[in-house]
Amino acid sequence: ENAEISGIAFQTDQTKVTFTAVEDTPGIASKILGPLSELDMKVDVIVQNVGIEGKTDFTFTIATEEKSLLDEAINNIQKSINYKEVIIDDEIAKVSIVGVGIRSHAGVAAKAFQALSENEINIGMISTSEIKLTLVIEKDDLEKAVKVLHDIFELDK
């Protein structure tokens, strides 16, 4: 493919928070981000997939150093939305494959996903933009994931 991969970026200082089975109706996203913003929390990844039977899951990552603010944030959020449960996970790492032309290059994603799967690394979350394919994986898999991705995209040559 013609995509130019410029590098593999990663972070291990994040915690992911998932509200499961929120209503897929206008206002819910706002009622989650509002309280986070009011507490000045550093939100990085926000991922929400399509609603199924009127419900969806809503996940965001925050800086782990701000984890102490989560109780208050969740307390505020639960006053205005329904959800099944909140899952908090600080054992994650964010890995991003950065380049130009990643959009419309299913080949880059296919290559990255194949390399990770061959190394038994589970992909927890996927979020893409034109220049970046962002994956959330388990922290313990990070070192291997970065090496594997460097190898298949030939970034050390």
Place this chain on the structure above:
Amino acid sequence: ENAEISGIAFQTDQTKVTFTAVEDTPGIASKILGPLSELDMKVDVIVQNVGIEGKTDFTFTIATEEKSLLDEAINNIQKSINYKEVIIDDEIAKVSIVGVGIRSHAGVAAKAFQALSENEINIGMISTSEIKLTLVIEKDDLEKAVKVLHDIFELDK
């Protein structure tokens, strides 16, 4: 907040495809993207949220002009993975809020989500990167969404 919003980008020529209840185990993402890549399909957004009880949904968007390749792609994919159903939706629009400093600025997301909710625009999918907040909404809501976002981020001044 200090985020600089440079603009609102949008596209209406995409179709979203969701495989529901795929197994959240290594190899599944690869078995979906592989066939898409082999058919040279233009994949743009890929969104996958966390697994719940070992299952998750996997969504990607393609150029609607390539919709005719979908039957073959799904045919190939279903040979190697289990899923509950495939949902195909070409009545979507992708809207992106582009800027610097969007990451760590829950305020930008909060502001965007509130403006959309006040206008009864449902947010179908969310995918973020440091410089871009990407939303998938219904095509019929696009014109209003772009206007609303331009207004609240004061982009016409």
